[in-house]
Amino acid sequence: MDGDPASGRDGEVVDTSPMVADEVKHTTCYMCACRCGIRVHLKNGKIRYIEGNPDHPINRGVLCAKGSAGIMQHYSPARLRKPLLRVRDRGAGEFREIEWDEALSIAADWLRRIRKTDPKRLAFFTGRDQSQALTGWWASQFGTPNYAAHGGFCSVNMAAAGIYTIGGAFWEFGEPDWEHTRYFMMFGVAEDHDSNPIKMGIGRLKTLGKAKFVSVNPVRTGYSAVADEWIGVRPGTDGLLVFSLIHELLKADRIDWEFLVRYTNASWLVIQDRGADDDGLFARDENGNPLCFDRARNRLANALDAELQPALVGRRTLTDGRTAVPAFELLARRYMDDRYAPDAVAATIGVPSATIRRIAAELAHAAFAQQIELDIPWTDWAGREHDRMIGRPVSMHAMRGISAHSNGFHTCRAIHLLQILLGSIDCPGGFRYKAPFPKPILPAPPPAAGTGRPDTPLDGAPLGFPARPEDLLVDATGAPKRIDKAFSWEYPLAIHGMMHMAIHNAWKADPYAIDTLFLYMANMSWNSAMNVPGTIHALTDRDPATGEYRIPHIIYSDAYYSEMVPYADLVLPDTTYLERWDCISLLDRPIGSAEGPADSIRQPVLEPDRDVRPFQDVLLDLGARIGLPGMTRRDGSPQYPGGYADYMINHERGPGIGPLAGWRGHDGRSHGRGEPNPEQLNRYIENGCFWHDPLPADRLYFKHANLGYLNYAQDMGWIANNRQIVLQPYSETLQRFRLAARGHGEIQPPQRERDRIEEHFDPLPTWHAPFEESAVNGTQFPFHALTQRPMHMYHSWGSQNAWLRQISARNRLYVARATAERLGVADDDWVWVISHHGRVKTQVRLMEGVNPDTVWTWNAIGKRKGVWGLDPDAPEATRGFLLNHIISELLPPRADGYRYSNSDPVTGQAAWFDLRVRIEKCRPGETGETEPAFGSIAAPPGMPRTPRIMRYGEDLRPPFSGRTGGRHREFIGNRAEVMATMPGVAAGASRAKPDEDGDDDS
Amino acid sequence: MHPAFSVIFFTTASGAGYGLLFLLCLLGAAGRFPSDPWFGVIAFGLAFGLVSAGLLSSTFHLGHPERAWRAFTQWRSSWLSREGIAAIVTYVPTGVFAAAAILLGRTEGIFAAVAIVGALSCAVTVYCTAKIYASLRAIPRWTSAWVVPGYLLLGLATGALLLTFLTHVFGAAQRSIDSLTFAAFAAAALVKTSYWRSMLATSGESTAASATGLGRPGLVRLLDAPHTESNYLLQEMGYRVARRHADRLRIIAGLLLFAVPLASTLGTTILGPGTTAVFVAGISVLSASIGVLIERWLFFAEARHTVTLYYGENTA
Amino acid sequence: MTSLPPRIPDRQLGLVIDLDICVGCHACAVNCKEWNSGGHSAPLTDRDPYGADPTGVWFNRIHSFEVDAQEEGKRGRTVHFPKSCLHCADAPCVTVCPTGASYKREEDGIVLVNADWCIGCKLCSWACPYGAREFDTDDGVMKKCTLCVDKIYNENLPPESRVPACVATCPVGARHFGDLGDPDSGVSKLVAARGGYDLMPEQRCRPTNKYLPPRRREDKDLRDDSGTTARLTPAAENIDGVFLRWVDRLLSR
Ligand SMILES: Nc1nc2c(c(=O)[nH]1)N[C@H]1C(S)=C(S)[C@@H](COP(=O)(O)OP(=O)(O)OC[C@H]3O[C@@H](n4cnc5c(=O)[nH]c(N)nc54)[C@H](O)[C@@H]3O)O[C@H]1N2
Ligand SMILES: Nc1nc2c(c(=O)[nH]1)N[C@H]1C(S)=C(S)[C@@H](COP(=O)(O)OP(=O)(O)OC[C@H]3O[C@@H](n4cnc5c(=O)[nH]c(N)nc54)[C@H](O)[C@@H]3O)O[C@H]1N2
Ligand code: SF4
């Protein structure tokens, strides 16, 4: 250079090695439920930077947008600061700050009284917290059956369909074999719980370029945008699409026979005896073993034996002279029927029949023509050695696009059936269970009914897995025992409860009135409410007779000033995720992967600067105050004086089984089982706050029938025995409920429920049009209305985040360009979105990549005025909107006037995406602000004034390090995959996996 | 582009100021500088006043005016830097000449030479100002060949109009000055209308397709901007004026900036000196000042930046 | 002076962004903001952060586009499009700068702003065709992507963290970082192999950053030998025919 002194280049000394942090602490992100490992860089006692932990099995060093905005969450002005006691009407937002002692004794008094009289009058519902092992246990020690977490309005359809069919599930309990798959089919996923793992997987899969990625989704954004093929189905019709694919595969005889006979109940004989009390159940021998017809010995045999040649078709005569057919024959006959032919369903699905046929051909091609074999010897459940693992490299994943419909349970079962027919369950290249799954079908006991006796715990867990009508929580008349009507004849397999009905039912005192509603981490008056106006009414409605609120007491624990807080009588302020201990436990929703089990912790990396307490500590404290067994010592003192951390170390569910699986036993050497280890948390912290036990190669696949794995799982205490887990395409459990509806057995549904049970408890997957679609007039409400998760926002809590809200401070309704032009609406026009239940006002955005019969918007962007530390004129409140305002929690009335919940009839899953709407252009006078608006809410005492200008980080610049140069290291994302496909690209730094680090080049 | 008043005032005021200064120098060099010392005082005062006020206002929109001096360092590559230097340099010859003309009443010989230099530096300064905009490829409409002549001629014309006015006020009217003013406005009108015509017809090579590289083949449409609310780029470079509104302003600008001065100067040349002429010239000074502000507002408001291609525009 | 370095630096560090796999998650944009908020250009001021018109300084932004298929047999698609400073070889933002505050480093080609010299005239932001410069109204100076110059060489960070924040955090691995001046570097090979391209070449800025185009997807549709779209052929005329094939199939468990 010519060294002109007057140059920025010479004028500026760039510090290339500033001292970033005084201290780096590991913990687990909680900007969403994906639970990635993070490194928190601290400087001058403030957060300088949060980065992904490269060693963490979940995220391998990456962070999503939410996780990267943790700083703004932690310092949010909306953080609650002190316990609050309501001083004016509910919803006014007027509170008095009180001391923790007062707060806890108020709560304890309410709870003690309830437990002394009628424990079920406490309804305890929690959101997407990760302490359900604790909260569920607390509820059962309290003695109320009225406990659930968010699963019922989230994705219980996926969980139930999966667990009752394959002993595992999509949701975050399974994942595609990203590395080996040749065909990846994704149904109804915008983001998923596995936010980062799915992104990482898609990135690797697409970079390798060997697989085809098909996304079935009415909207073409996000993952669907990078899919090799986008199939813009009409919402609610995936079941038909899948049946049609099955139809094609069966007719062409392109299915995996070996897989069916080895690993499923397809060969089991089903009794064919209309009218009998065992019609449609499996024929069994005297020991209760299911029977099949063994063609080797030409006789009936115990279908569970190893050395058989089971027939998959053919009517057989049972010893008692009755006939039975293999389950496979029943399903083959059903799905080969012409009503499932591509031409028959194409119009309903909105996908050309030629496309359906091609997809079927592609599936068969990938599964059978591209079969892969890994030279990994393994031993099957029967002790038979296999020299290699054979894979059908077709993988599938599905989430709320399937589950959030009233036909979601069966649609999800249909997808599992398709996987089973292709033999692509937990095989190389297929769908893979994440440890500790698979679990036996069914994994756990039925829900505990509760004695109803005062001061007595439940005889089990409030949530469980009904296997037969006897397991339901109904009284002699068949009426629900739970406030949310879960496990009743209306929603028999509601294994996650039905949180979305709790408030409505409590208000209606149907089935009975409650005393206290205890909520934790769920914004139930807003974005997790179906019918926001109605919910607000239920929370504020008073009994004219007494003048009392119909829901007498509401206790709520939130960390921030959300829409729900103003409706609480008593507010227990929680910490932020960087201020507390947390436990991501194998007993709850573990973070394990197909490569092996894992669990993790959160440790406090910063001291709270407010008078707040971790909710788990508070819950244990309350438990001790009201003397709950397990939380109180004989002398009445708390069992866990050290709070949650104490519990995490010392609590035992079974002998040697505690919240954390890692470093157990006095010497900290045992994993899975072992007595409590006082040093356990330190071991976790040393290891980056997680425990991971990678499985040896021979246990990586066929976990449902892999002896090595089954033994391991038994040792770990996940399963009771090492027996094969036989997949259940034909569900005897469902048939049992159906038989009850046909008048068999002790426990039978009330007359009015029988047809519904008969229809929906089909032992084989079925499809019915979503309830709302069939209930409302299609010409009046011609469009499906959906929401999608924005990848950078987590439900309602992202909007308080100064960085994230700059990306999305408002949401519009996306409409297909052609449709919009037909309706005469243009970009940014204001429209009314009108459902059978209500109307909401918004602006529109035109797009190409959306099913023409579908409109959609981003979820949970709309905010109420006055909350979340936002100005009342924030776009979130003036232009952002929720579809929740017009989604009803109830279906239009049945003939006799009764209104079912707007949910799946099997699992009670909230049917958010069944919503049908029409669009009307606003009149000139109506434009400008969204409606309904619900008025503004006052801020509680002690809330800081929000800055007009924020200069975060200006004080974090370190003094000059003296270093101004250095060597850069090249980074190639998915380097391994790039190297595999691109000549010349050499090893080096990649997804920060240390093992892949090569030399720096400079 | 966002039409910031500071910049609009800077370019118009300094333009007129340098135009006037340029002509005063030439008058002097031609030995036809009015002898009335008060004329010198007022005329130079006005010229230097306009120039300095313009330069001053241009520093108002700086984030750090106190560092403005640094702007003189990058003359090798930056037109803005060159403009700053030229502006300062211009003060010297023009200042010397002004002093001589006013205090010594001398404009011939060596001073005539100084005047020539002064006149040239005025032209150079305005040229630099014009180049600041004309050299921005990211704003295709400004790369038009008409921009530089536009700036030069409008500076000259508005300056000349002031000179006409003053000469009439001081009873020192010269038919040549009036007709030069007329000519300058005629030329400016010609150039400016050509700029408008070409500007409205042309949009740069860059399109949403080339900005994203996604155009082959296919029509590229913005689905979502990075942020639902505004940002610096859109506030500074995303400014849009409705075509109909712009056209209306264009007509007004045409009338006030060109029609009126042309008519008035024609009038004054025919009328010759006298109070009516003074009045007429005064009116047209007023009209032209408003006109040129509108013209400059349009110059910015109608300019489109390629960054808008990333925010939903298909051409810039 | 702010004339560009006399010759193009041999080392030209930059980013390569793969539009074939970017899912538009904004992680790179937010992580960039997070790192740089306490970094070389700290702070990245946010105005009205909790109010009606939040606008802050961002060095990286994600746009989403839809491309209609105009060609027969091609499908339309949605493309997510991240954009930050491209660290151009012929950077107009540098040459227009009157103060020398805007400059391109000789050692690695990174384009930076010297905040102590910047007078905040905004001309560089007018000159940048890509909208990659960000005026901090509160500081009165121009800011921009630093290519994480305070991270990529930082000896106080573990080696695996010495990568631009946006690159290290990208969950799908759509972002690559390296020396695009070296034809043998991995990133250069990647660009060559995937037909990486410049944005707005007609602006003649010669950007260092490259974009990898979305790949043809129609090719992945299965076609049978005759080249027509594949479909399965029934194993028999009717259902009973199919069942017949199954009746005496021997399968051992
Ligand atoms: N229209 C429509 N509605 C939907 C959905 C949809 O797709 N469309 N999705 C549904 C689904 S699947 C779900 S899971 C729900 C989610 O809806 P919610 O469960 O309501 O989830 P959030 O909005 O995140 O609200 C969680 C609450 O927890 C608080 N919180 C955050 N961090 C903490 C903490 O550390 N401690 C405590 N105590 N509280 C904290 C937040 O401030 C917030 O008030 O939304 C449902 N609603
Ligand atoms: N960034 C971010 N991540 C999150 C969350 C968040 O709020 N933000 N929330 C977390 C929670 S609680 C959950 S439950 C998960 C949910 O993760 P997802 O299952 O991805 O949830 P949604 O965003 O509701 O995605 C539903 C998708 O299904 C599509 N869809 C709707 N109806 C149908 C249909 O009938 N058929 C098909 N094939 N598709 C359909 C929609 O277009 C949408 O793309 O995400 C979790 N992760
Ligand atoms: S996905 Fe994002 S927000 Fe969720 S845990 Fe991981 S980094 Fe945090």
Ligand code: SF4
């Ligand atoms: S982080 Fe990666 S995938 Fe997400 S927007 Fe940025 S480049 Fe795209």
Ligand code: SF4
């Ligand atoms: S992208 Fe813009 S700011 Fe970056 S170097 Fe090129 S011209 Fe300058």
Ligand code: SF4
């Ligand atoms: S704003 Fe600063 S960096 Fe940009 S041109 Fe002006 S002085 Fe240079």
Ligand code: SF4
């Ligand atoms: S390189 Fe660094 S500064 Fe530039 S966009 Fe990426 S993270 Fe931001």
Ligand SMILES: [Mo]
């Ligand atoms: Mo959820």
